[in-house]
Amino acid sequence: MGGEIDRGVSQMLDAVGLAVIAVCAALVGAIVPSGSGLEFTFPAMFVAPAASQLRDGPAVVAAVTGAAVTALALELPYGLGLLIGALAGAAAVRRRRRTS
Numbered sequence: 001m002g003g004e005i006d007r008g009v010s011q012m013l014d015a016v017g018l019a020v021i022a023v024c025a026a027l028v029g030a031i032v033p034s035g036s037g038l039e040f041t042f043p044a045m046f047v048a049p050a051a052s053q054l055r056d057g058p059a060v061v062a063a064v065t066g067a068a069v070t071a072l073a074l075e076l077p078y079g080l081g082l083l084i085g086a087l088a089g090a091a092a093v094r095r096r097r098r099t100s
Contacts, residue, residue, distance in 0.1 A: 014049060021045050061096055062089035 070085025
């Protein structure tokens with residue numbers, strides 16, 4: 001018990017950290033001119049924390065499914081490809097848990 005963090009608390013801290021990173025990226029992104037070559041940084045800020053969560057089967061299924069669907073739907077307007085990819089990853093995990 002001493003020094004251990006509950007898994008729920010750890011996940012909450014991860015989510016808060018991700019939100020803080022997203023806000024910081026949005027603020028800095030508004031300052032950086034387009035064409036500066038830094039377009040990859042915002043997606044990279046989401047990949048780095050997410051990669052540390054790939055510890056079990058459902059997380060890997062969600063990540064792989066979400067990435068594949070997002071890549072296929074990348075050309076959709078308004079960034080819908082990312083939203084559809086996230087939903088597909090969540091649905092894949094839910095389906096996997098039902099069949100297990």
